Amino acid sequence: MVLTIYAPLFASSKRAVVTLIEKGLEFETVNVDLLKGEQRNPEYIAIQPFGKIPVLVDGDYKIFESRAIMRYIAEKYRSQGPDLLGKTVEERGQVEQWLDVEATSYHPPLLALTLNIVFAPLMGLVADEKVIKESEEKLGEVLDVYEAQLSKNEYLAGDFVSLADLAHLPFTEYLVGPIGKANMIKDRKHVSAWWDKISNRPAWKEVSEKFALPI
Amino acid sequence: MVLTIYAPLFASSKRAVVTLIEKGLEFETVNVDLLKGEQRNPEYIAIQPFGKIPVLVDGDYKIFESRAIMRYIAEKYRSQGPDLLGKTVEERGQVEQWLDVEATSYHPPLLALTLNIVFAPLMGLVADEKVIKESEEKLGEVLDVYEAQLSKNEYLAGDFVSLADLAHLPFTEYLVGPIGKANMIKDRKHVSAWWDKISNRPAWKEVSEKFALPI
Numbered sequence: 001m002v003l004t005i006y007a008p009l010f011a012s013s014k015r016a017v018v019t020l021i022e023k024g025l026e027f028e029t030v031n032v033d034l035l036k037g038e039q040r041n042p043e044y045i046a047i048q049p050f051g052k053i054p055v056l057v058d059g060d061y062k063i064f065e066s067r068a069i070m071r072y073i074a075e076k077y078r079s080q081g082p083d084l085l086g087k088t089v090e091e092r093g094q095v096e097q098w099l100d101v102e103a104t105s106y107h108p109p110l111l112a113l114t115l116n117i118v119f120a121p122l123m124g125l126v127a128d129e130k131v132i133k134e135s136e137e138k139l140g141e142v143l144d145v146y147e148a149q150l151s152k153n154e155y156l157a158g159d160f161v162s163l164a165d166l167a168h169l170p171f172t173e174y175l176v177g178p179i180g181k182a183n184m185i186k187d188r189k190h191v192s193a194w195w196d197k198i199s200n201r202p203a204w205k206e207v208s209e210k211f212a213l214p215i
Numbered sequence: 216m217v218l219t220i221y222a223p224l225f226a227s228s229k230r231a232v233v234t235l236i237e238k239g240l241e242f243e244t245v246n247v248d249l250l251k252g253e254q255r256n257p258e259y260i261a262i263q264p265f266g267k268i269p270v271l272v273d274g275d276y277k278i279f280e281s282r283a284i285m286r287y288i289a290e291k292y293r294s295q296g297p298d299l300l301g302k303t304v305e306e307r308g309q310v311e312q313w314l315d316v317e318a319t320s321y322h323p324p325l326l327a328l329t330l331n332i333v334f335a336p337l338m339g340l341v342a343d344e345k346v347i348k349e350s351e352e353k354l355g356e357v358l359d360v361y362e363a364q365l366s367k368n369e370y371l372a373g374d375f376v377s378l379a380d381l382a383h384l385p386f387t388e389y390l391v392g393p394i395g396k397a398n399m400i401k402d403r404k405h406v407s408a409w410w411d412k413i414s415n416r417p418a419w420k421e422v423s424e425k426f427a428l429p430i
Contacts, residue, residue, distance in 0.1 A: 097279055
């Protein structure tokens, strides 16, 4: 069955892409250029009605939302590659907990930083300095909790790598790169060690090489 | 093993509470009064380091994030009550997709409406009319996609009730109640039929009766 992922160059999609590569799966890609607004084309809306990325097509099955795609891949191909969901119901609970922390606490301020610092200048928009300041504060508070958690466990959900860790990769790459706030990671000893470990995984290196940031 | 849920009166927690009741589980509750800022007390922060609600304690196991708690309950007690995760990997994928749509597209504008219309006056704050207008527009666009989806399927993830549907209950109760925008649901035929169906489930009626809105 052919696996096809839409918009692999953009950060949200890379949550799905890195999961496919961790699992050793072959896949095809279809580019969708957000900077040109292609996600609002009628052909794309027919595939993803919210006009968001990514979408995974697996034969005649279709799924969207990056973290849902991660879970689907990790569950369907559970027996190959690392088990990214934990081994027990309790471990999976912790994976789900930190996946949701990423989605609801870590990602929103980091997305605001990405849009205001990286994308606004590209699109001729003025960055909102108040939003930047508030987002950096919020993200810092979240990272303080991560620092405590990662002082007790090697990875977020425990002593095993999981989807919860991988979900952080794409936008944290913006944070330590074009956003220019690598110190938020580096100044926290356990967060920094965790970041080094997950961002040096072969699967993520392959994502970074094959699907460079679009800007 | 005793199950204990924190802050059952508040909307986010009710995602967990309704799941416990759907599964026919006995549980104890601990109140946390957000209006008094009790979620920032050191004793609570020791349990939930982000100072957010809810938390589920299951014997010596602890989990937070409302949608992660839902998944944990639905998986641990899969064989009792309705199977809220779907029966196959593909069905679960659709459940995960719509759970994530709720978390990332439906909830943020609805939370903004709740905070500005319901909570701001209570806390002596001025509602932000621009945020209210933009949030209503965004939520309306999301509901238009729901209308199309629910014209094809009885429930969000297919023709079976799932966590994806239940996750919508607590804040939609604000929308049709104290927010005063029931028309956003009623004016969309299939969304309205879906809302009637899920909000009339015995488990949700029990939540509404036993854990009335705190305001």
